[in-house]
Amino acid sequence: MAQPYPYDMRIPDNKDYDGWTDPEVHVNSYYGNMLMMGVTDAVMCRAFYFTLSGRAADWFKSLEPGSITCFAGLATKFVQRFETSKTVCKHFMYLEKAKQLEGETLTKFRIKWKNAICEVEPMDDLTAIHMLYMSLRAGDLYQDFILRPPLTYEEALRRVTDYANAREANAVKRSQEVGSTQKSIGRPDGRSSDQHDKGRVRQADFTPLNRLAMDALRYTQSCIARPCNLMRDGKDKSKHCAFHRCRGHDTEDCTNLKQLLEDLLRAGKLDKCVGKKHEGKRLSGKRGPKQSDSDRKDDSREGGKRQKTEPITFTLEDQPEIGDTGMEALVVTIDIMGVDVQRVMVDTGSSVNVLYLDVFQKLKLDPIELTPIATPLSGFKGDTIHPEGKINLPVEIGIPPRSIKTQMEFVVVDLHCVHNAILGRLAIMRIGGIISMPHLCMKFPTQGGV
Structure with a gap:
């Protein structure tokens, strides 16, 4: 416990484990965060207490001095103590709920399938392959599975990914060619x-x-x-x-x-162009039936409830302790796939969200999940770079209960940088973020408040 903390270490300040949830999930998440910081084993043991509360914190304080020699030993004792709180894996028949729906793209089905299979008990490749192609709708991919059965589950998942990428690329190509094959000049009858x-x-x-x-x-x-x-x-x-x-x-x-x-x-x-829009907006220039005064009052009252949000303001308390922040970049910590990723730069000059390849690998993501990108990126070092691909990942920004969970698309690039990722304009707009550079701060509305 006498091991000093590194000067630049950010100790987790949220007491997120109280002994009533799966201890292995908490240990794995904590261990991943510590690996990203590059701290020693002794520091991991000492800082572990700051993530506990309630009976879990009481258990940590009851440990006898000298009884812990490494973090692996601490993790083993911790998991054994709260064994009864472990999440019980579901039967593989639970995957029936992950079937591909009518009209659902292979990309969305693949994400849903991978989330569902993480919740079921371990199974052999033959069972996993069978459940996978039974969850697919009739089509080219299903027929391909029947004609050429995959030998391993990894091969089956790779073929699903290949078909999903091919369909997206084909759809984009078709959209680019719309109108190009039409005869546009010199019709004999003068019509377009x-x-x-x-x-x-x-x-x-x-x-x-x-x-x-x-x-x-x-x-x-x-x-x-x-x-x-x-x-x-x-x-x-x-x-x-x-x-x-x-x-x-x-x-x-x-x-x-x-x-x-x-x-x-x-x-x-x-997707933004289909579905219902806000009732208060008109979709055309025509006027609807005239409302009575009482109807207008009701609509105004209901509309007021929908539009009521907490105002976003910046005060002196938001200013950092350092002096001039004019030359500083706005750097935050976000949660990606349950792992706290530090040194994420918020860049309003970037049109895309960027994830660097080394962080992509540390998150243990498979390159076959990447969707190819034909357009190169520019602006990193003054030249252009061809990205490895793009991927949609679950992200949580903020500290619960004032946080937002959403899916964000990241472009993966093979570059070395002091930052782990970049949040561009798309991410800022998605969460409704407001940035104040004098305060070196970004605020956004959540269900729990700003």
Whole structure:
């Protein structure tokens, strides 16, 4: 207990184990955090007390002096003491709940499957393979499993990943080619190809959007793709299409645009454009039926409850003890897959979230889970770098109960950096973060408060 702490060590200050949950989960999480800090075995033993509360803390204080020689011995005694609180693994038939749903992409199914299989008891490869392909819906992958049965569970999971990546890449390629194969110049009858396609594609065949096609187009141009714009003007000069950038038909009636949006929806790229929007927003310029005064009061009262949030403010108490923070970067600690990852830089100048390859490997993630990326990144050292791929990971930001749990997409790059990860604009917008550089602080709303 006399072992001093390193000067820059961040001792966990949340008493998160009280003896009533799985002790192995707590030990593994704590051990992973300590490995990230690179501390000695003695420091691990001493700092372990700061993660305990209640009867767990009482047990630690009851240990006789000199009875612990290493952290492995402390962990063994700790797990044995709270053996009755261990989580009982579920039977492998629990995987029936992880079946692929109708319309569910292989990428989402793979994430759901991996979360479910972590909760069941250990099983042999043949059982795991059987449960996996029985959970798949009929299609090319299921047929491939029947024709060429995988020999190991690892091979089966790799084939699921390969099919998921191939389908996503194919969907993106299809969206880029929409309109490029259409004859856009010089139709004999003077009509545009979009007008010609209207007779073959019904408007009812497309998924209804929760916003105008023009708004969806702006989102597509800024975030996803740059649509084709080669089209000659049609006869009707009073109409204009923002997609083809020509006259002759309206944007809202453009079949090529709606086909592009439909392909992006199927690829999971336009989830924000489907479903219900806030009732207080109008989806068109038409006015609805006139409301009575009492109806307006009720709507206003209900709307007030939905929109009521705690204001985000910064005070002198938020300022760090150091002096000028103008040259300092905002660095935080976040939870990724149950592991506290320190030295995560919040960068409003980054358009993506970045995870460095060495941290990816320390989290024991499999490279086959990465989705390939064809577009290189720039801005790290002034040159471009080709990323290893991208991956969606569960993230928790903040300290419970004032924390947010969400899924975030990280681009994995093979670079050495003083930081372990970068949170870009997408992450800041997802949690609704507000940054104050004079206070070197970021605040965001949660269900437990700011």
